[in-house]
Amino acid sequence: MTFIQKQRNILDVALCSLLRRKGKNLSLVVAYVFVIFLLSSVMFITDALKREASFVLKDTPEMVVQRLVAGRHELVPTAYAKVIGKIKGVQSVSARLWGYYYDATNGANYTLIVHQDLITSPGSIMVGRGVARHLSAGENGTIPFKACDGSYLFLEIRSVLPSESELVSADLVLMSELDFRRLFQMPEGYATDLVLRVRNVRELSTIAAKVVQLLPDTRPVSRDEILRTYDAVFSWRSGLVIVIFAGALCAFLILAWDKATGLSAEEKREIGLLKAVGWETSDVLLMKFWEGMAVSLVSFLTGIILAYLHIFFTSASLFEPALKGWSVLYPDFRLTPFIDGQHAATLFFLTVVPYTAATIVPSWRTATMDPDSVMRS
Amino acid sequence: MIEIKNIRKVFNAGKTNEFAAIDGVSLQVDSDRITVFKGPSGSGKTTLLSILGCMVRPTSGRIEVNGREITSLPEQFLAEIRRSGFGFIFQQYNLIRGMTALENVMIPSYPTGERRSSLKKRAVELLDLFNVSHKAGSRVEELSGGEAQRVTIARALMNNPRFVIADEPTAHLDTKLSREFMDIMLGLKTEGKTILIASHDPVVCDSIAVDRLVGMRDGRITTVDDRR
Numbered sequence: 001m002t003f004i005q006k007q008r009n010i011l012d013v014a015l016c017s018l019l020r021r022k023g024k025n026l027s028l029v030v031a032y033v034f035v036i037f038l039l040s041s042v043m044f045i046t047d048a049l050k051r052e053a054s055f056v057l058k059d060t061p062e063m064v065v066q067r068l069v070a071g072r073h074e075l076v077p078t079a080y081a082k083v084i085g086k087i088k089g090v091q092s093v094s095a096r097l098w099g100y101y102y103d104a105t106n107g108a109n110y111t112l113i114v115h116q117d118l119i120t121s122p123g124s125i126m127v128g129r130g131v132a133r134h135l136s137a138g139e140n141g142t143i144p145f146k147a148c149d150g151s152y153l154f155l156e157i158r159s160v161l162p163s164e165s166e167l168v169s170a171d172l173v174l175m176s177e178l179d180f181r182r183l184f185q186m187p188e189g190y191a192t193d194l195v196l197r198v199r200n201v202r203e204l205s206t207i208a209a210k211v212v213q214l215l216p217d218t219r220p221v222s223r224d225e226i227l228r229t230y231d232a233v234f235s236w237r238s239g240l241v242i243v244i245f246a247g248a249l250c251a252f253l254i255l256a257w258d259k260a261t262g263l264s265a266e267e268k269r270e271i272g273l274l275k276a277v278g279w280e281t282s283d284v285l286l287m288k289f290w291e292g293m294a295v296s297l298v299s300f301l302t303g304i305i306l307a308y309l310h311i312f313f314t315s316a317s318l319f320e321p322a323l324k325g326w327s328v329l330y331p332d333f334r335l336t337p338f339i340d341g342q343h344a345a346t347l348f349f350l351t352v353v354p355y356t357a358a359t360i361v362p363s364w365r366t367a368t369m370d371p372d373s374v375m376r377s
Numbered sequence: 378m379i380e381i382k383n384i385r386k387v388f389n390a391g392k393t394n395e396f397a398a399i400d401g402v403s404l405q406v407d408s409d410r411i412t413v414f415k416g417p418s419g420s421g422k423t424t425l426l427s428i429l430g431c432m433v434r435p436t437s438g439r440i441e442v443n444g445r446e447i448t449s450l451p452e453q454f455l456a457e458i459r460r461s462g463f464g465f466i467f468q469q470y471n472l473i474r475g476m477t478a479l480e481n482v483m484i485p486s487y488p489t490g491e492r493r494s495s496l497k498k499r500a501v502e503l504l505d506l507f508n509v510s511h512k513a514g515s516r517v518e519e520l521s522g523g524e525a526q527r528v529t530i531a532r533a534l535m536n537n538p539r540f541v542i543a544d545e546p547t548a549h550l551d552t553k554l555s556r557e558f559m560d561i562m563l564g565l566k567t568e569g570k571t572i573l574i575a576s577h578d579p580v581v582c583d584s585i586a587v588d589r590l591v592g593m594r595d596g597r598i599t600t601v602d603d604r605r
Contacts, residue, residue, distance in 0.1 A: 009490070016476060
């Protein structure tokens with residue numbers, strides 16, 4: 001009981017000490033909150049996007065086979081599907097047709113995909129919500145596409161894709177094979193790539209080796225490799241945002257270091273006085289610990305809460321262009337709240353702990369001196 | 378009783394500006410008395426009081442408080458001795474700015490783990506004893522010199538110490554307030570406190586409350602005038 005009462009008494013003095021230096025501590029808290037907000041915003045959105053992407057990619061085929069010519073992605077002959085289909089362990093092989101279309105009039109890039117099951121008749125398409133929004137078009141509207149030969153293809157919107165899938169479908173246009181080939185003048189017997197289903201995923205590397213052996217101009221890409229690429233892209237983008245805000249981070253570190261480590265003459269005199277009236281060195285350090293803890297914990301929690309609201313309630317309005325891509329068709333969606341506990345703990349230990357330690361060390365130097373020497377200095 | 382034997386305190390040891398603030402002082406301070414250390418600035422009064430109050434360790438020599446040798450004790454024990462055995466009244470008052478008079482008085486007792494309500498009750502009683510309870514909620518920077526002095530005395534008595542140490546306590550007080558201060562010291566002596574004062578103020582040195590006047594110069598005791 002005495003121990004708890006002592007903690008309460010010392011915490012009381014610590015909070016009182018913080019309030020006495022309102023200006024200094026408030027400016028520190030503001031800078032601290034800003035940095036935590038930025039770092040945790042990046043952390044939240046990166047983790048949430050990675051998670052979304054992994055969910056989306058969960059049902060993708062185990063392997064994609066592309067053809068390379070001079071190191072560049074080239075159209076793959078559909079005849080390759082028969083060769084690959086004969087490899088032991090391959091369940092099915094299908095050809096995919098997809099590509100990008102730049103709409104010069106509206107300055108937007110669309111992702112065009114042939115979907116035989118959804119689009120059965122030529123002349124109609126399904127579009128993502130981003131495309132529909134951008135063109136102010138809805139169901140039964142018509143979109144003109146300029147083909148490779150300069151002619152125009154007028155395709156009717158049969159439906160708009162549901163909003164739940166907007167993260168991946170915002171810029172999507174689903175169309176028939178016939179329209180796709182007419183648009184890009186793509187010859188029959190060729191596809192963009194081939195997708196494979198295998199019976200046993202542990203045989204993927206063996207199958208990939210056999211594909212390359214039989215068809216040396218191809219490149220098999222497994223689903224894990226795609227996931228790793230997404231992971232790297234999101235990590236790279238989050239790194240990009242951190243680099244952009246590195247200036248703010250450095251400014252904060254300098255400010256925090258200066259404020260936390262430099263004891264003013266008044267603070268030194270106070271420590272000397274507390275020692276003189278019977279406080280032990282450990283009591284002084286406990287007081288400084290509570291001071292540092294109060295500043296850093298309040299800032300950390302405020303920063304985290306603000307970042308949570310920013311990412312999951314305002315859809316990362318501050319830096320979505322950098323993290324979601326460079327397309328003009330930004331998805332309008334709400335991320336599912338997800339926090340990686342390990343990342344949050346890392347952020348905590350990289351911010352709260354060093355700051356608290358930085359406030360204790362200079363106080364410890366002063367507190368271990370004779371109270372008389374401190375008060376005279 | 379405090380007894381010091383052949384105390385020496387050297388500052389900046391080994392440097393070109395090395396000097397001995399206290400140079401071989403031996404003295405016995407009797408209990409329930411008022412002892413005043415008199416001397417010019419730089420004579421070593423404040424350093425000697427700091428040594429007697431366990432605020433600074435001597436370079437050499439021995440200190441015994443109530444028969445217990447304390448020179449070699451670790452810092453945490455010295456802090457405990459300071460907290461329970463000594464009350465300090467500083468020349469500059471050394472009240473913590475931004476805090477109220479009441480909070481300043483309570484400060485020495487916080488590490489004891491005593492309940493806040495009982496600390497507050499005792500602090501208010503002390504402020505009341507020195508007629509400054511009406512200023513309990515005022516910040517110390519709003520206090521006059523005399524009020525600040527009395528708050529300092531209340532703080533010194535918060536842990537009911539055996540010894541009260543005052544360093545130039547009347548330096549910022551007028552004659553009337555200085556006499557009031559000595560009356561308070563006389564009252565504390567009557568209650569059984571041992572008072573040690575460093576001062577060259579005639580109001581203090583010539584006070585009838587003083588039992589012993591110790592003259593100092595250049596870190597040495599030059600005269601001892603026992604008045605009782």
